[in-house]
């Protein structure tokens with residue numbers, strides 16, 4: 001994005017981004033995929049345990065056992081990785097939620113997921129050359145792209161979770177963190193799937209310049225150039241831009257925004273920067289309402305944000321989302337899930353769901369026809385007969401007979417008389 005300043009990626013000088021490369025190179029105990037090919041990624045099995053988590057030792061052991069079984073089955077000692085392990089994915093999600101609660105890092109996690117996926121080029125077929133959600137953003141060469149300024153801090157926060165759950169790929173962890181952040185900030189549930197395979201080395205990172213610029217000469221055209229390349233449409237561009245309801249822009253990172261405002265000077269998290277919304281840790285439709293009103297100097301509107309209310313096609317959606325939060329949530333959830341899958345190589349190909357409720361069988365709708373004999377209407381002759389019988393006793397098929405108590409009593413007495421005479425005989 002329009003980072004005017006190719007600033008240093010690290011806020012903490014003692015931290016070296018190259019540390020993120022180390023595990024794949026130095027601590028690699030890998031398995032070979034059955035369908036071993038040039039696509040098979042290397043995954044490492046480091047297992048440092050620095051976080052307290054709800055995932056039990058038994059569950060972790062089961063996951064490690066599964067990996068060693070895979071290794072034995074393939075008869076090889078190199079390479080994993082059938083992508084992520086569902087048990088570990090669930091544990092990682094719980095740990096991410098805890099992390100969000102204590103660090104207020106929702107916005108930067110969303111940006112992390114978006115910047116890993118947003119390099120996708122639909123015109124390139126080969127993986128990983130096509131870019132996308134493949135974990136390449138963990139490598140220093142990509143973290144140093146101007147658009148990614150500051151994202152090293154997100155990696156630093158989730159690295160302990162990655163270490164604890166070696167059976168979760170970086171690509172999955174980035175998307176898991178992003179979707180969890182949206183949900184935890186009050187946003188919609190994102191229909192996610194997992195199983196993304198990681199790229200194995202920095203040489204597989206995309207070239208710089210794939211992400212959008214915040215202040216290009218023709219913002220609307222630029223947004224279309226970039227997002228259409230990813231296979232996304234106008235509605236998805238507008239919905240996804242709504243993620244700016246979270247977070248802040250910092251001049252020392254991107255070159256955009258004020259150093260601080262009344263909404264950011266006290267944090268939470270590291271103070272400073274300029275937010276798009278007043279409650280920048282709450283996911284709602286205030287981004288659209290605030291841009292539309294443009295009344296608060298302390299709130300940020302990038303040229304690409306303003307374009308959403310200027311371009312006639314974008315405007316239809318922006319106006320709708322400003323009015324209708326439910327519509328925004330629905331479209332956002334769909335667009336976010338689509339973004340998170342861009343360019344990804346899934347193993348298994350259909351992906352892994354970690355939502356138990358998603359697995360519950362949907363009850364079949366009741367279809368009356370299934371229980372009918374197939375006979376739709378009475379035949380004409382049957383109708384005639386019924387009509388005649390009704391008329392014989394003074395009624396008609398359309399008007400039910402009125403109750404005649406006297407007649408009923410007479411019928412009962414007659415019945416009893418017949419019965420008595422029969423018994424007498």
Ligand code: HEM
Pocket residue numbers: 001002003106107108110111114149150212213214215223240241243244246247248249250251253254255256302304
């Ligand atoms: C439409 C084109 C986009 C442009 C030009 C753009 C530009 C920017 C810029 C300049 C920043 C400030 C970065 C900083 O200084 O730290 C930013 C932050 C952010 N962006 Fe975007 N962005 C775009 C789309 C998106 C999308 C599609 C998402 C997610 C789906 C997203 C999520 C975020 C979030 C959550 C932040 C706040 C990060 C934080 O507070 O640390 N952006 N964006």
